[in-house]
Amino acid sequence: MIAEAGLAALWLAFALALLQLGLGVAGLTGGRDVLLGAVRPVAVVQGLLTAIAFVMLIWLFLRSDMSVELVALNSHSDKPWLYKFAGTWGNHEGSMLLWVAVLAFAGAAVALFERRLDERTLMATLAAQAFIGIGFYAFLLFSSNPFTRLDPAPAQGQGLNPLLQDPGLAFHPPTLYFGYVGLSIAFSFAVGALVTRDVGADFARAMRPWVLISWVFLTLGITAGSYWAYYELGWGGWWFWDPVENASLMPWLAATALLHSVTVLATRDGLRAWTVMLAVVAFSMSMVGTFLVRSGILTSVHAFAVDPTRGSFILALLVIYIGGAMALYGFRVGTVREGSTFEAVSREGALVANNLLLSAILGIVLIGTLYPLGVEAVTGDKLSVGPPYFNAAAGPLALILVAIMAVGPLLKWRRDTLKPLAKRLALPILITALALAAVLAMAPGIGIFPLLGLVLALGVGAASVAPLWKRNLRRTPLFTYGMVIAHLGIAVSLAGMACESAFTKETLVAARLGETEHVGPFAVRLDGVAPIAGPNWTALEATLTVTRGDGKPFILKPEARMFPSPPTETSEAAIKTVFDGQLYTVLGKADEQGRWQLRLWWKPWVTLIWLGGVLIALGGLLSLIGHMRRERKLLDRKLYG
Amino acid sequence: MKAKHQRLTLGVVALVAIIGAALLAMSALKDQAAYFYSPADVKRTRIEPGKAVRLGGMVADKSIVRQPDGVTIRFVVADGADTVPVVFKGIVPDLFKENSGVVAEGRFDAGGTFIADNILAKHDERYMPPQLEGDKHKTGKVE
Numbered sequence: 001m002i003a004e005a006g007l008a009a010l011w012l013a014f015a016l017a018l019l020q021l022g023l024g025v026a027g028l029t030g031g032r033d034v035l036l037g038a039v040r041p042v043a044v045v046q047g048l049l050t051a052i053a054f055v056m057l058i059w060l061f062l063r064s065d066m067s068v069e070l071v072a073l074n075s076h077s078d079k080p081w082l083y084k085f086a087g088t089w090g091n092h093e094g095s096m097l098l099w100v101a102v103l104a105f106a107g108a109a110v111a112l113f114e115r116r117l118d119e120r121t122l123m124a125t126l127a128a129q130a131f132i133g134i135g136f137y138a139f140l141l142f143s144s145n146p147f148t149r150l151d152p153a154p155a156q157g158q159g160l161n162p163l164l165q166d167p168g169l170a171f172h173p174p175t176l177y178f179g180y181v182g183l184s185i186a187f188s189f190a191v192g193a194l195v196t197r198d199v200g201a202d203f204a205r206a207m208r209p210w211v212l213i214s215w216v217f218l219t220l221g222i223t224a225g226s227y228w229a230y231y232e233l234g235w236g237g238w239w240f241w242d243p244v245e246n247a248s249l250m251p252w253l254a255a256t257a258l259l260h261s262v263t264v265l266a267t268r269d270g271l272r273a274w275t276v277m278l279a280v281v282a283f284s285m286s287m288v289g290t291f292l293v294r295s296g297i298l299t300s301v302h303a304f305a306v307d308p309t310r311g312s313f314i315l316a317l318l319v320i321y322i323g324g325a326m327a328l329y330g331f332r333v334g335t336v337r338e339g340s341t342f343e344a345v346s347r348e349g350a351l352v353a354n355n356l357l358l359s360a361i362l363g364i365v366l367i368g369t370l371y372p373l374g375v376e377a378v379t380g381d382k383l384s385v386g387p388p389y390f391n392a393a394a395g396p397l398a399l400i401l402v403a404i405m406a407v408g409p410l411l412k413w414r415r416d417t418l419k420p421l422a423k424r425l426a427l428p429i430l431i432t433a434l435a436l437a438a439v440l441a442m443a444p445g446i447g448i449f450p451l452l453g454l455v456l457a458l459g460v461g462a463a464s465v466a467p468l469w470k471r472n473l474r475r476t477p478l479f480t481y482g483m484v485i486a487h488l489g490i491a492v493s494l495a496g497m498a499c500e501s502a503f504t505k506e507t508l509v510a511a512r513l514g515e516t517e518h519v520g521p522f523a524v525r526l527d528g529v530a531p532i533a534g535p536n537w538t539a540l541e542a543t544l545t546v547t548r549g550d551g552k553p554f555i556l557k558p559e560a561r562m563f564p565s566p567p568t569e570t571s572e573a574a575i576k577t578v579f580d581g582q583l584y585t586v587l588g589k590a591d592e593q594g595r596w597q598l599r600l601w602w603k604p605w606v607t608l609i610w611l612g613g614v615l616i617a618l619g620g621l622l623s624l625i626g627h628m629r630r631e632r633k634l635l636d637r638k639l640y641g
Numbered sequence: 642m643k644a645k646h647q648r649l650t651l652g653v654v655a656l657v658a659i660i661g662a663a664l665l666a667m668s669a670l671k672d673q674a675a676y677f678y679s680p681a682d683v684k685r686t687r688i689e690p691g692k693a694v695r696l697g698g699m700v701a702d703k704s705i706v707r708q709p710d711g712v713t714i715r716f717v718v719a720d721g722a723d724t725v726p727v728v729f730k731g732i733v734p735d736l737f738k739e740n741s742g743v744v745a746e747g748r749f750d751a752g753g754t755f756i757a758d759n760i761l762a763k764h765d766e767r768y769m770p771p772q773l774e775g776d777k778h779k780t781g782k783v784e
């Protein structure tokens with residue numbers, strides 16, 4: 001019954017989405033406000049119904065109900081409850097249901113909380129959100145039904161991909177989806193504003209919190225995904241330029257650009273057409289990413305071996321939504337009045353540079369990600385585009401972008417001159433110069449990218465706090481702190497990346513029991529290898545005793561795990577975090593002479609990469625709270641005079 | 642500056658940036674895209690030593706030889722028509738074995754030996770590199 005209830009909820013939500021679209025369109029064209037009044041409650045109920053469907057699926061997974069095909073194919077009753085729970089979205093249908101649930105939830109949140117947007121624009125927005133929903137409900141119901149029954153029910157399920165059996169699965173996909181799909185709100189806002197010709201500063205102020213919150217989730221989701229890949233895959237890398245990673249990076253780049261341009265629109269009423277464009281592009285990138293990941297054209301741990309007809313279905317949705325929004329944009333952009341102007345040397349000018357660079361990086365990532373697919377479709381040649389391309393093409397632009405980030409916040413809106421700027425930048429420039437000298441003196445052999453990265457990180461770190469210089473810190477608004485912390489986070493993350501690529505030490509050996517190997521400042525002794533058993537796996541576990549100089553020794557236990565269902569081996573790295581980096585150890589295979597392969601990495605300051613990511617998200621959160629406080633104050637003033 | 646002029650200027654700047662990025666991307670792709678070759682392709686086309694490529698095929702029977710250092714292996718990739726010798730230093734994936742599919746990433750040295758930086762093996766029944774699957778991947782469910 002639970003599966004049927006879930007399916008019924010999903011069908012009802014689908015019907016309500018149709019109703020929501022119909023009401024919105026009829027109300028807007030006929031000008032009947034009665035119809036418009038019904039849109040909000042319909043959106044809320046639609047969100048609730050999808051949430052119910054999603055909870056039903058979780059319940060089925062928790063109970064290991066093998067009469068449901070999805071559970072039987074992807075779960076196993078031996079699994080710990082956390083993986084039964086998180087396994088709900090560790091498969092194609094379940095993750096699409098999560099996607100749709102977040103979409104409907106976002107629509108419901110807008111219906112409940114959005115009070116600043118012009119009422120007619122809001123209705124157009126909710127109608128657009130329902131229109132997106134309709135396509136994805138249809139996709140779920142007609143080609144990816146998560147509630148299909150299996151008769152007869154098997155006695156046991158086939159289990160979850162062991163690489164996904166990690167607490168990361170409980171956190172990374174939902175966070176990422178909230179960001180990814182949350183951007184649908186910006187998309188629908190843009191469509192709504194184009195329909196009612198209502199693009200202006202008020203529109204931007206209403207849209208900004210939604211963009212910010214999605215962006216915070218997206219940042220956290222990417223950061224978590226990066227750390228998860230780092231410790232779970234056992235390859236010691238934190239970013240592989242895998243198409244699936246790019247699929248999450250592209251919406252982030254677009255959303256970051258949008259976040260900055262929406263500020264120009266909100267504060268100065270400039271960049272109107274461009275901001276609307278970015279709002280459309282950001283969610284379009286989310287949909288492109290969904291297509292790449294969910295269509296089965298890529299192979300990775302994310303692509304759950306799916307039926308290829310689904311790819312065509314998502315592709316059709318993509319064409320309809322992106323094409324439709326772009327066509328609307330083309331027709332209506334001429335009617336968007338020009339906003340206010342500004343000089344090249346101004347805050348707006350720097351933000352335009354930020355937007356162009358982010359868009360250029362986005363273009364480079366998009367081309368690199370789609371190129372292999374295009375070539376294979378046209379010529380049949382198989383090729384892969386990897387880190388060398390992305391680093392060479394996007395790296396220099398990213399460094400320029402970071403340099404501009406240091407300067408931008410110190411410029412005045414509308415018009416500024418370079419002289420006072422030079423004064424405010426004097427200290428950061430001095431720090432940059434000292435850093436350059438210090439790095440060249442202490443680490444003369446490091447490559448040009450790590451060198452520039454490290455030096456820029458130090459200079460930009462100093463410059464990013466410069467906007468607080470000589471300000472009354474208690475009267476500084478929260479969103480200024482948010483900006484400072486987010487920019488500082490970029491510098492921290494950049495420093496981590498540069499250190500990781502410049503100073504990582506690696507040792508790869510076959511060690512006998514009792515032998516001591518060295519990596520960086522550590523001495524690692526292999527004490528023994530013993531079999532152990534977990535809830536649904538067995539493993540070989542090495543015991544490593546590690547000492548650093550005269551420090552107290554500590555033990556690390558990397559494992560090689562065997563999962564019986566499905567039969568898979570995974571390597572569980574053992575990682576020791578110290579204040580200045582991480583020691584990363586992987587156990588390999590035994591050879592005939594009884595030696596064990598050990599792979600040891602010493603990665604100085606690598607943790608800064610993810611610490612920076614968390615700071616960036618925290619900055620976004622502070623900025624969100626700051627803006628919402630101010631908006632409430634303005635709203636109160638408007639209402640009560 | 643008039644608003645109209647400003648919009649025009651911004652439009653032109655954006656266009657230049659987009660074209661510039663596309664050109665940068667295209668030139669980088671030309672140098673950096675790693676093509677996928679089977680041993681038969683390797684025989685047919687001359688691949689420059691040092692260029693990043695991917696090599697795919699089956700690990701030939703009884704070809705895996707462990708080197709004395711315990712972490713380097715030599716093996717032969719075959720596709721029924723031709724064979725290519727490969728050297729790899731590292732921990733091989735769990736499902737890497739003889740008579741099983743493999744994709745190696747790396748480059749050729751001057752002597753025609755493939756120096757692999759990375760080895761991808763068929764992960765399990767449900768997660769398979771499409772290069773190994775070929776037509777099966779396109780026609781239906783991967784089993």
